[in-house]
Amino acid sequence: MFSIRAKKRRDGFVLDVEIEVSSPGVVALFGRSGCGKTTLANIIAGLLPADEAHIVIDGVALEQNGKSLQAEHRRIGYVFQDARLFPHLDVMGNLRYGEKRANRFVPALQGAPVTPRRELPRITLDVVAPLLGLEPLLSRRVHQLSGGERQRVALGRALLSGPRVLILDEPLASLDAARREEVLPYLEKLRDELAIPMIYVSHQFEEVLRLATHVVLMDKGKVLSQGSLDELSLHPELRAIVGPDAVGAVIHGVVESLDGGTGLANIRVGTNELRIGLRDAKAGAHVRTQLLARDIILATSRPDNLSVRNIMTGTIARIVPDDEDTELVYVDIGGASILSRVTRAASIALGLRAGLQVWALVKSVSIRGHAFVEGPLLKSSLPRA
Numbered sequence: 001m002f003s004i005r006a007k008k009r010r011d012g013f014v015l016d017v018e019i020e021v022s023s024p025g026v027v028a029l030f031g032r033s034g035c036g037k038t039t040l041a042n043i044i045a046g047l048l049p050a051d052e053a054h055i056v057i058d059g060v061a062l063e064q065n066g067k068s069l070q071a072e073h074r075r076i077g078y079v080f081q082d083a084r085l086f087p088h089l090d091v092m093g094n095l096r097y098g099e100k101r102a103n104r105f106v107p108a109l110q111g112a113p114v115t116p117r118r119e120l121p122r123i124t125l126d127v128v129a130p131l132l133g134l135e136p137l138l139s140r141r142v143h144q145l146s147g148g149e150r151q152r153v154a155l156g157r158a159l160l161s162g163p164r165v166l167i168l169d170e171p172l173a174s175l176d177a178a179r180r181e182e183v184l185p186y187l188e189k190l191r192d193e194l195a196i197p198m199i200y201v202s203h204q205f206e207e208v209l210r211l212a213t214h215v216v217l218m219d220k221g222k223v224l225s226q227g228s229l230d231e232l233s234l235h236p237e238l239r240a241i242v243g244p245d246a247v248g249a250v251i252h253g254v255v256e257s258l259d260g261g262t263g264l265a266n267i268r269v270g271t272n273e274l275r276i277g278l279r280d281a282k283a284g285a286h287v288r289t290q291l292l293a294r295d296i297i298l299a300t301s302r303p304d305n306l307s308v309r310n311i312m313t314g315t316i317a318r319i320v321p322d323d324e325d326t327e328l329v330y331v332d333i334g335g336a337s338i339l340s341r342v343t344r345a346a347s348i349a350l351g352l353r354a355g356l357q358v359w360a361l362v363k364s365v366s367i368r369g370h371a372f373v374e375g376p377l378l379k380s381s382l383p384r385a
């Protein structure tokens with residue numbers, strides 16, 4: 001689906017990356033500020049010339065063998081950190097601008113191998129306006145919109161241009177926490193309902209957790225690792241990027257039942273069950289959540305009479321040093337792995353070692369789950385139960 005190789009030298013910075021993603025989905029380019037995410041996004045979009053690039057998206061070559069399609073011929077919908085709407089047009093005018101671009105002829109890359117090009121999806125205003133909640137805004141001027149509303153209009157404009165892929169470069173970075181929460185569900189809807197492939201640039205793990213189906217972990221112009229979010233969440237390099245407190249396994253589960261009274265959903269994860277506060281979830285929904293390593297308590301015998309709602313059992317797979325006084329314990333809970341951070345003193349006192357059976361405890365209130373509609377993009381990336 002995405003086959004991208006790019007090299008670019010800029011002053012003291014060198015970008016040299018290779019990304020292969022076989023299924024469509026939301027590919028997150030994730031890494032610290034300055035690691036080269038925007039440089040790469042701009043090269044993919046054709047906004048910045050690379051020294052060397054091979055870019056094939058959905059079987060269509062945009063750049064290869066020294067030949068390159070111009071940005072306006074790539075059919076990429078780009079949403080920037082600042083919405084970059086046309087201030088002299090109202091919301092409808094901005095959206096119509098996107099529509100006009102959709103009608104343009106799309107040339108193929110000269111000399112590129114001929115691939116049967118699927119019709120690009122025609123996404124119409126009737127679909128976009130309700131999906132992004134734009135109907136009440138159509139006659140507003142740009143200066144009458146909040147930051148979150150502007151980003152929704154920018155998304156709508158990008159979608160109406162009939163893109164083969166959307167590139168979203170930190171689209172929430174200029175918004176405060178409340179506005180980010182307002183826009184995130186719309187991005188989830190795009191993924192789940194329109195199934196449009198996206199490249200999502202972010203340095204916020206929370207956004208990646210909510211949206212990504214595939215993560216490319218970048219550092220200093222290089223790809224450190226790439227794969228599913230579950231795999232990446234266990235990657236030792238992630239600690240240096242997200243900080244010790246945000247380290248934790250990302251796990252998937254399916255809602256088995258709901259307890260309307262308590263608002264807790266019972267989620268099957270591997271051979272264990274988790275109880276998570278998820279009022280809006282439905283039975284059968286897929287749920288993704290991160291269990292922070294700092295929130296997981298380990299016991300070497302089954303504990304009793306505790307208020308904690310989640311007691312999982314598993315086997316220690318390995319123990320790695322975390323910082324001077326702490327260790328990260330990887331526990332296999334039967335089909336999934338979780339991480340616990342413990343002090344070295346506790347580890348010694350409990351005799352923790354690979355192969356030991358342990359009970360892992362986590363309070364329901366420490367877990368924030370995200371329920372997904374199992375749209376076509378996620379279907380291809382979810383682990384099989």
Ligand SMILES: Nc1ncnc2c1ncn2[C@@H]1O[C@H](COP(=O)(O)OP(=O)(O)OP(=O)(O)O)[C@@H](O)[C@H]1O
Nearest residue numbers: 010011013031032033034035036037038039040203
């Ligand atoms: N126009 C430019 N000319 C020269 N160097 C640049 C230019 N723009 C960015 N750089 C450098 O390229 C490197 C990568 O920057 P880039 O903006 O791609 O990183 P990023 O991961 O997207 O960071 P951020 O999250 O802060 O946007 C940085 O070292 C930056 O200083």
